[in-house]
Amino acid sequence: MDFAFTEDQELIFEAVRELCDEELKPKADEVDRAGEYPWDSVRQIAEMDLFGIPVPEEYGGLGMDVLTWAVVGELLSTGCTTTGAVYGAHMLAVYPILEFGTDEQKEKYLPPLATGEKIGAFGLTEPGAGSDAGAVSTRAELVGDHYVLNGTKIFISNGGDAETYVVIANLHPEKGTRGLCAFILEKGMEGFSFGKNEEKMAFHSLSNRELVFEDAQVPKENLLHREGRGFRVAMTTLALGRIGMAIGAVGLAQAAFDAAIEYSQVREQFGQKISEFEAIQFMLADMATEIEMARLMSYKAAWLKDQGGDFEKTAAMAKVYASEMCSRVTSKAVQIHGGYGYTTDYPVERYMREAKLFEIVEGTSEIQRLVIANRLLRENRLS
């Protein structure tokens, strides 16, 4: 077992750390309060080629593995959670095209996604299809040389700001999930528009918009994979998305820990630094231990994916553990800050609100446990 990164990976991580320390972290609060999509930060990570990390060199990317993509996501999330979330959501369009796209689709869509010239988004969730992802009611019909889409998606990260969308719709509702198809849509396609941008308890600058399809005209060649394989595309994308969510939670928890351990050595009560109190020390020790555990699980899931192994269960374990860990750790970070931690003068209250997202998106904790339990029971069936 080798925990060492390659020289190239170290170079990349160092460059990203520098970007975070010098650019992203100092303006993270401002980015969140602005309530506007963080184009400045997005452009900065695009100029650094970060969107191209998992894209093969022939399509204008760096051709690095999922582990590298994940660690960069972690670092971004530590620097600026919003920017980390944009980076993560972008991959949900890149990855299915990479995995299931035809050569023509890859040549057309991957290069601008790799440079960040275009941002990507993934549209699965609907008002009536959340945890029950198969209950998608957006309809697709083949009319001539176009698929015609009708319906609405909600909560779509990067929605409205992205140019390239992978969208799931049902061509044969009577077949249930076997009727689902995945399509590549472009902003500006006839009949494709955007609705409400959700107001949330955190991530105020991350767009989570409605995608509206009113006889949206999708050229036939924009079908991703085959007819009836949309559920597989969605599940494969979500499995990878879990690694992204797990690592995002690790990055956020790390930011909370960093703030807490610094504050504990500055704040004095009863004539000493509060870091000298065992109560604080034990909190810090537990926080760091849990972060490390979640990080290792997330890295392992990414590593398994890179080995071509079955990473679904590990990714689900990493996601549920990391997201719940993140809520515990960010809450402790507020606790260590005391009254100041509850004010908006310190970033930890924001971290605590942001943490909740990770327990919900891309499969709630409950769905992750179902995924894990199903796998466990299948693997351990009594004969």
Added chain:
Amino acid sequence: MNVIVCMKQVPDTSEVRIDPETNTIVREGVPSIINPFDENAIEAAVQLVEEHGGKVTVITMGPPQAEQALREALAMGADEAILLSDRALAASDTLATSYVLSCAIRRIGDYDLILCGKQAFDGDTAQVPPGIAEQLGLPQITYVIGLEVVGDKVRARRLLEGRYEVVEARMPAVLTADKHMNEPRRPGLKSVLAAKKKEIPVWDAAGCDIQVSSCGLEGSPTRVIRTFAPSHEHEGEMIEGDPRDAACQLVEKLAAAKLV
């Protein structure tokens, strides 16, 4: 348009401490960076070549680990890098360093401009670039905040206190960059990874026809007698409050001290 940039790897000054016992700089564990003003020079050179064509060659005199700084310059867009490294060059002062760099520049040969940072963050002397110009018999323009190439001349804005002057020189010339000249780019990862793969030739003294007696300790007339951290016996005083009241208080204090 071929541009040579002379650069130096320096300790990250934001992390440098002075050992109060020995009064020397504590270098252990301090990361090395490209001298920040040199980054402005590299950026200016890359922009010139982007506009006029040609190539940017970066050169540094230093220990083998200075190669890292050259790779960062390559990632920023320099085309070639040369490491000038030889034990005989160690402990060269600014006079010897300008001599050594001028020898290497002669060896490179074909160039239109030599750009340097206005001074190094560690030594802060600002003596090497003018020294190079003298050695090569070239015109020099220091503290440059903007430049344009017009025919065979370079026209530069030179920052002075509270004003700037416009100076023109025939090329080739030596120019030194101020931090206000530009915003050095943050290289993309593709460039960083590509720079890692580039060959960086290492030149020694003999290969550049450098007289060993004119460099290193022997060729350096400068003697450092003592290095020390300035003591802060006189604390500054902040006068706060309404600007008018503060100004009155200041005048009173100055008058009391018989300074006005």
